[in-house]
Amino acid sequence: MLRRHDEYGNHKVCRLLTCLLYKLESNMDTSEDSTFLQDMLMGNTLHLLIKVYDRLQKYRDQQPTPLLESTEGLLQDLAEELHGEVASRETSELLDLLSRPHVQGLLSVHDTVAQKDYDPQLPPLPPLHDHKEDEEDSFRIICMIKNQEPLGATVKRDVSTGAIVVARIMRGGAADLSGLIHEGDKLEEVNGVPMEDRNPEEIIPILAQSERTVTFKVIPGTKDELATKNTKIFMRALFDYDPKADPAIPCKDVGLEFRRGDVLQIVSQEDDTWWQAKHQGEANLRAGLIPSRQLQERRMALQRPEALFKLPSVLEDVDYRAISGIQIAGLRRSFRLSRKDSRSQQVRQKTVEGHGYIPEPIYQEVSPYHRKPEDRYRLVLLTGPSGVGVTELKRKLLLSDPEHFSVTVPYTTREQKRQEKDGVDYHFISKHTFEKDILNHKFLEYGEHSGNYYGLNIDSVRRVLEERKVCLLDVEPHVIEALNTTEFKPYVVFVKPPSIERLKLSRRKAKVLSSPNDQKSTKTFTENDFKDMITSAQAMESKYGHLFDKVIINDDLAVAFTELRDNLRKIETESHWIPHTWAHV
Numbered sequence: 001m002l003r004r005h006d007e008y009g010n011h012k013v014c015r016l017l018t019c020l021l022y023k024l025e026s027n028m029d030t031s032e033d034s035t036f037l038q039d040m041l042m043g044n045t046l047h048l049l050i051k052v053y054d055r056l057q058k059y060r061d062q063q064p065t066p067l068l069e070s071t072e073g074l075l076q077d078l079a080e081e082l083h084g085e086v087a088s089r090e091t092s093e094l095l096d097l098l099s100r101p102h103v104q105g106l107l108s109v110h111d112t113v114a115q116k117d118y119d120p121q122l123p124p125l126p127p128l129h130d131h132k133e134d135e136e137d138s139f140r141i142i143c144m145i146k147n148q149e150p151l152g153a154t155v156k157r158d159v160s161t162g163a164i165v166v167a168r169i170m171r172g173g174a175a176d177l178s179g180l181i182h183e184g185d186k187l188e189e190v191n192g193v194p195m196e197d198r199n200p201e202e203i204i205p206i207l208a209q210s211e212r213t214v215t216f217k218v219i220p221g222t223k224d225e226l227a228t229k230n231t232k233i234f235m236r237a238l239f240d241y242d243p244k245a246d247p248a249i250p251c252k253d254v255g256l257e258f259r260r261g262d263v264l265q266i267v268s269q270e271d272d273t274w275w276q277a278k279h280q281g282e283a284n285l286r287a288g289l290i291p292s293r294q295l296q297e298r299r300m301a302l303q304r305p306e307a308l309f310k311l312p313s314v315l316e317d318v319d320y321r322a323i324s325g326i327q328i329a330g331l332r333r334s335f336r337l338s339r340k341d342s343r344s345q346q347v348r349q350k351t352v353e354g355h356g357y358i359p360e361p362i363y364q365e366v367s368p369y370h371r372k373p374e375d376r377y378r379l380v381l382l383t384g385p386s387g388v389g390v391t392e393l394k395r396k397l398l399l400s401d402p403e404h405f406s407v408t409v410p411y412t413t414r415e416q417k418r419q420e421k422d423g424v425d426y427h428f429i430s431k432h433t434f435e436k437d438i439l440n441h442k443f444l445e446y447g448e449h450s451g452n453y454y455g456l457n458i459d460s461v462r463r464v465l466e467e468r469k470v471c472l473l474d475v476e477p478h479v480i481e482a483l484n485t486t487e488f489k490p491y492v493v494f495v496k497p498p499s500i501e502r503l504k505l506s507r508r509k510a511k512v513l514s515s516p517n518d519q520k521s522t523k524t525f526t527e528n529d530f531k532d533m534i535t536s537a538q539a540m541e542s543k544y545g546h547l548f549d550k551v552i553i554n555d556d557l558a559v560a561f562t563e564l565r566d567n568l569r570k571i572e573t574e575s576h577w578i579p580h581t582w583a584h585v
């Protein structure tokens, strides 16, 4: 197939690749595999390689022979001859050209090809110190060509024997790909320097000194190689990590930096303290070190008292606003789009503690998810500090496609008015039923006003989803927990304010309350409102940030809306990551 080098041949190769892709697709276990193969088979790199191969085949058929095997001598002779000449502008220019590194590099490549000298030149094996014949197969001499890549191994001192041993081999790194060095191997010598009584740190300058090759004398360890096979576990990182700022990492250069929300492929969990991982979808084969869950849990436990000490003052602000009676943010929001007269109500609010699964903010195992047409839509939770624009964004979504998006209808025990419709304005239920539902944890939020209950019942969320619509719910972040279940698969969007300067500009004409139904909402934002908004946002992000799937900065409203709508469209139509427990029921 690859011998064909005419247009027709290339075309056939493409058809064959498409056919191969089609056949393989039915055997893919995850869409990640499929995307990888598709990218590889249809990618430019492979097609260029095929072209190069074709071109080489053409020359092989012609069997060209080099005129000279070594251009080095020719170059020297020429230079000598030219030096003897009367210096003209042309000769100096030619001499200058011939001495340039890329011309010399080109000639060196020519010589390598002409001499078919493709194998790396390994130096002779170093003399073996204290070598005894009968020990011959108890050690191994490994000679590796040095390049820009790090070796991809870490070493440690074995506390019981004092020996320097290979602590871990980074998956996909040079040592791993060589297949010659393994975890547990004892390092006897590096570049002929005995390792006895040395510290692990002393190896780095020894390696740095060597020029083209590195030689190790190792005594193979007894580690079970089967245990080191690659795993296919994916984790979403719920914290930021910078190996350069981590004093505990065994080697900063092999650390993997990541941000909260990044999806990592965990390739090795053999070590209790340091896992090996790669950024999901990254073509680079080389893995990096990340703290294991166990290590990070220990670190977080040590930090906890400090965190608790720091956060409450800001968070209390948020909670205080919720119960102070200005309005109850979560409750008001849930009612806003369907309740016309709730604005001035003073309601006592309670929030129900959820039973949903909230991961420790370390790593969360995730799986790819692609919504099938028969699946319900994921529940969309919008959250953010009061006044940031959650209601405005929700309203814009509803207006953009009322057939696709919908909101919940609140429950109440108050009497139905003549113009009101049950199930449209409210679900009107008896006090007895309401209280029974409170006991059954059916209310995500509820409150009491003038002797009547009002609340957001979880069944109203179910109703919207059963109608095959996207349910938009704006909630306080502490409510997310109750909805964080396989049934709802919530997609949590945090609406964040921009800088205070941008707030002052963009909200120049905005009223604090956005509902067009609210005639009394004439108050404009003050500088303190903006400061409160930013402080609340920071507090929410540091306490609940690990629960947010998407952070949208609401600076320009139209831009924020487009970003939100595009993101929601993506989770409806494209493959994305969800908690592993939701994907496997």
Ligand SMILES: Nc1ncnc2c1ncn2[C@@H]1O[C@H](COP(=O)(O)OP(=O)(O)OP(=O)(O)O)[C@@H](O)[C@H]1O
Pocket: 329, 333, 384, 385, 386, 387, 388, 389, 390, 391, 392, 393, 506, 507, 510, 511, 512, 513, 514, 515, 554, 555, 556, 557, 558, 560
């Ligand atoms: N990007 C924006 N640019 C200008 N004005 C905005 C923007 N986003 C929201 N607003 C305006 O800010 C005001 C508050 O917005 P909104 O009512 O949506 O906030 P909220 O997050 O729902 O607050 P609350 O939790 O208090 O109900 C409204 O007048 C709204 O029109």
